[in-house]
Amino acid sequence: MSIDNPPTIEVDQPEEPTNRPAADHRLKEWLSRGYVRRIIALSIVIGLLIIPLAWVVIHFMNLSGAPASAIMVEIERTMFVFTVVSAPLMAITLAILFYSLTGWGRVTGEDPPMQESPAIRTNGTAVVLWIAATSILAGFLVIWGLVELATITSYANGSTPANQQPNGQKAIDINVTGQQWVWTFQYPDQGAVTSDTLIVPINVPLYFNVTSKDVVHDFWVVELGIKIDANPGAITNTGVTPDKLGTFNIRCAELCGLHHAYMQTKIQVVTQAEFDAWVREMGGKRTV
Ligand SMILES: [Cu+2]
Numbered sequence: 001m002s003i004d005n006p007p008t009i010e011v012d013q014p015e016e017p018t019n020r021p022a023a024d025h026r027l028k029e030w031l032s033r034g035y036v037r038r039i040i041a042l043s044i045v046i047g048l049l050i051i052p053l054a055w056v057v058i059h060f061m062n063l064s065g066a067p068a069s070a071i072m073v074e075i076e077r078t079m080f081v082f083t084v085v086s087a088p089l090m091a092i093t094l095a096i097l098f099y100s101l102t103g104w105g106r107v108t109g110e111d112p113p114m115q116e117s118p119a120i121r122t123n124g125t126a127v128v129l130w131i132a133a134t135s136i137l138a139g140f141l142v143i144w145g146l147v148e149l150a151t152i153t154s155y156a157n158g159s160t161p162a163n164q165q166p167n168g169q170k171a172i173d174i175n176v177t178g179q180q181w182v183w184t185f186q187y188p189d190q191g192a193v194t195s196d197t198l199i200v201p202i203n204v205p206l207y208f209n210v211t212s213k214d215v216v217h218d219f220w221v222v223e224l225g226i227k228i229d230a231n232p233g234a235i236t237n238t239g240v241t242p243d244k245l246g247t248f249n250i251r252c253a254e255l256c257g258l259h260h261a262y263m264q265t266k267i268q269v270v271t272q273a274e275f276d277a278w279v280r281e282m283g284g285k286r287t288v
Contacts, residue, residue, distance in 0.1 A: 184196055205241045
């Protein structure tokens with residue numbers, strides 16, 4: 001055997017798939033497939049159904065009186081916007097899930113193998129579209145979330161104590177104490193009035209100093225959209241300005257023991273005159 005004539009070496013090459021379309025046609029080919037079109041149609045239907053569904057959820061939330069503050073208005077708006085923005089991805093996921101579950105029964109042992117998937121992951125257009133669309137959606141949610149957080153924090157008087165409010169309207173200080181399994185409210189500005197129902201005047205900022213006597217609770221004024229942990233040995237602060245007359249719910253939002261589910265009371269938003277009358281009745285003094 002001469003060195004000029006090396007023996008040819010047979011190497012096992014994987015077989016080229018014969019039914020794979022050219023890369024630049026894959027997206028078009030993929031979109032022309034019947035099952036892809038059915039999944040896209042199903043996604044659009046589900047996506048459009050999610051929006052009225054989100055509206056129904058908010059409608060039922062509002063049956064007990066929400067929104068009763070500017071904070072709750074912002075929270076409901078954010079819930080709706082987040083639902084609408086995430087609806088397309090949720091719809092595509094549900095459509096594929098639904099189609100796969102219902103379509104599986106049609107595949108039998110007698111059927112020929114399905115045509116090879118056109119692998120759109122190697123298609124530049126598809127990759128750019130997918131990354132751009134999901135990045136815009138995610139970026140929008142981050143920016144919306146940060147702006148809303150800043151808005152809500154400013155409505156909640158941030159961490160500014162009542163005597164340092166910038167708007168000149170003095171907030172009412174209220175000390176909130178959680179213990180297994182009741183809430184107690186004390187009004188230091190009104191001569192240390194104490195109550196187990198929260199009575200407050202409408203359109204006056206409230207500033208809460210929240211603590212606990214035993215375990216961690218969570219002070220949640222449902223229709224006013226504020227919620228903050230009540231920790232033993234520490235004081236947490238939040239605030240809100242109620243802008244709707246009525247009786248709303250206060251619940252504990254932190255699993256705190258056997259009767260956690262019953263750790264609830266009411267907030268009554270009344271007129272300034274009714275509030276003053278109540279304070280006098282409780283033996284307190286009028287300050288606002
Ligand atoms: Cu609790």
